[in-house]
Amino acid sequence: MNYVAFHARAPEQALSSEQQDKLRSLLEQGLPLVANPYAQLAEKINAEETQVLSQIALWQQQGLIKRFGLVVKHRQLGYQANAMVVWDINDQQVNDIAAKLSKRSEVSLCYRRPRQLPHWPYNLFCMIHGKYREQVLQQIDEITEQLHLKTINKAVLFSHKAFKQQGARYQRGKSE
């Protein structure tokens, strides 16, 4: 199923860098919920709808946009058990183990970050989202067992309050 009906191609006339900045800023606030949202964006940046569509397609192709769609607040849908599991894995093994961890369906994100000794000894971060705390803890146990990570120092940090949950705004101050 492919709903990207508009394929990336070089636009007839590319947007100026100022228009691109404005478009990105507008998109970060979310698509307007109207019948022709891209036309409305185009009007705001003084461009044609086709130019806006081409630009977004190009950004997707370039990987600047990872995905385009509904950005959902999981906590509101009952996914209240949100664990950040951090591991202290030696530098020779960390990439291999990260590759295995990120293949697990329970793991939604997996990042390597620097240790900050002596305060913070952990260098690999995984996120696991679930509805129930016990269930998430059990998943962590299974992963630890199956990937032979029992001897590795780790910590599980459940979140218990969301103070802020919004999309990143990179273009602030540049467009308005």
Next chain:
Amino acid sequence: MQLSLLQQQLINDHQQGFPLCSAPFSELAQQYKVDECEVLAAINSLQTLDVLSRLGPVFDHKKAGASTLVAMAVAEDKLDHIADLVNQFEQVNHNYAREHDYNLWFVVTDKDMVALNKTLKAIEEKTALTLLILPMEASYHIDLSFKIDFNDNPQEQHQLKHKEALR
């Protein structure tokens, strides 16, 4: 929270690959055999219910600017206040309390490294607390779509139990 079937389908089918065409909601309407205005109303109400953060792109942090994860160790009785101070920075998103000595975790994004470092310094000054700065060095997994199970809803009872366990 009881969502309509259409809302559930939209959530599970369209976290990525949203139509890039003149009338995208009309295209979704055809897919689900409903009217365009029903799709718009369904998405609108997801926003009102605070289920939807937004409809739009998720930019790649690395390619779109500079960002880092930050942690702070805050006295428990000051946590709300400090979180509030941190939230006043518009460069901060995803600010969570977590169960650890480092109990406040947030992401800071800015247009480049210079601006990011300036913001981090300003947060440190405003809160008078030391930041644990943990920038991403490698990403192994990109979460493109998260399947929501709408049939298994935690009971109110269950959530209460969690809250008690946290005290």
